[in-house]
Amino acid sequence: SYEVTQPPSVSVSPGQTARITCSGDALPKRYAYWYQQKSGQAPVLVIFEDSKRPSGIPERFSASTSGTMATLTISGAQVEDEADYYCYSTDSSGNHNWVFGGGTKLTVL
Amino acid sequence: EVQLVESGGDLVQPGGSLRLSCVASGFPFTRYWMTWVRQAPGKGLEWVANINHDGHEKNYVDSVKGRFTVSRDNAKNSVYLQMNSLRVEDTAVYYCARDRDDMDVWGKGTTVTVSS
Numbered sequence: 582s583y584e585v586t587q588p589p590s591v592s593v594s595p596g597q598t599a600r601i602t603c604s605g606d607a608l609p610k611r612y613a614y615w616y617q618q619k620s621g622q623a624p625v626l627v628i629f630e631d632s633k634r635p636s637g638i639p640e641r642f643s644a645s646t647s648g649t650m651a652t653l654t655i656s657g658a659q660v661e662d663e664a665d666y667y668c669y670s671t672d673s674s675g676n677h678n679w680v681f682g683g684g685t686k687l688t689v690l
Numbered sequence: 691e692v693q694l695v696e697s698g699g700d701l702v703q704p705g706g707s708l709r710l711s712c713v714a715s716g717f718p719f720t721r722y723w724m725t726w727v728r729q730a731p732g733k734g735l736e737w738v739a740n741i742n743h744d745g746h747e748k749n750y751v752d753s754v755k756g757r758f759t760v761s762r763d764n765a766k767n768s769v770y771l772q773m774n775s776l777r778v779e780d781t782a783v784y785y786c787a788r789d790r791d792d793m794d795v796w797g798k799g800t801t802v803t804v805s806s
Contacts (some may be wrong), residue, residue, distance in 0.1 A: 582752065585712075604714075608771065612791065613791045614793075615789075616793075618735070623726075623785055623797065623798055623799060624735065624785070624793075624796055625796075626792055626793060626794050629791075629792040629794070630791075630792070635794060665734075667735050667790075669720040669735075669793075676749075677740065677749035679737040680737060681727075681734060681735040681736065681737060681742075682734075683734050684734040684735070687767070
């Protein structure tokens, strides 16, 4: 079955740039999406279609893809950005094999 | 206000059944696919199933195929997840989400606990 892979944790100091990666063989052909989940809350979409930011998401959140790697970047990370971040995508078959990455715990302190 | 509200979660014994419901409001329900996602305690998110606009196309993660059935009633702006032959490993918070390929609106979730 298809998988996308994320690092388990990333840690930065406030104001620094945080980068979270997501690796998947189908990413050159399929969009990556990113979700933020704070403790005890439902996930929130922060990036769709590789690099687009929904309304209401701060500009410090950006993303890009290159080959089989997608990267979520938080420029000038804030304490309130501390959360779990999940990459989401599908394989190249078109058979609705949607998967989340294992999640990355971002610590900002 | 765009909103999704799940219900139906409960404590059930292994082998039992449960039906989850999700009621949508504030948007044209019939225009959207709908998806169920679950999260086991202390674990990550797992895509479970989705259903298209008219309910004729349904997809499932391998681990629930043959046990879970997703359905919808567009007249009631509702999507359902019928869960049969429940296993301990199905214990999770179950979220429904509005699906445009991304999932831009989520409910708060309903908790399913499978335990003897």
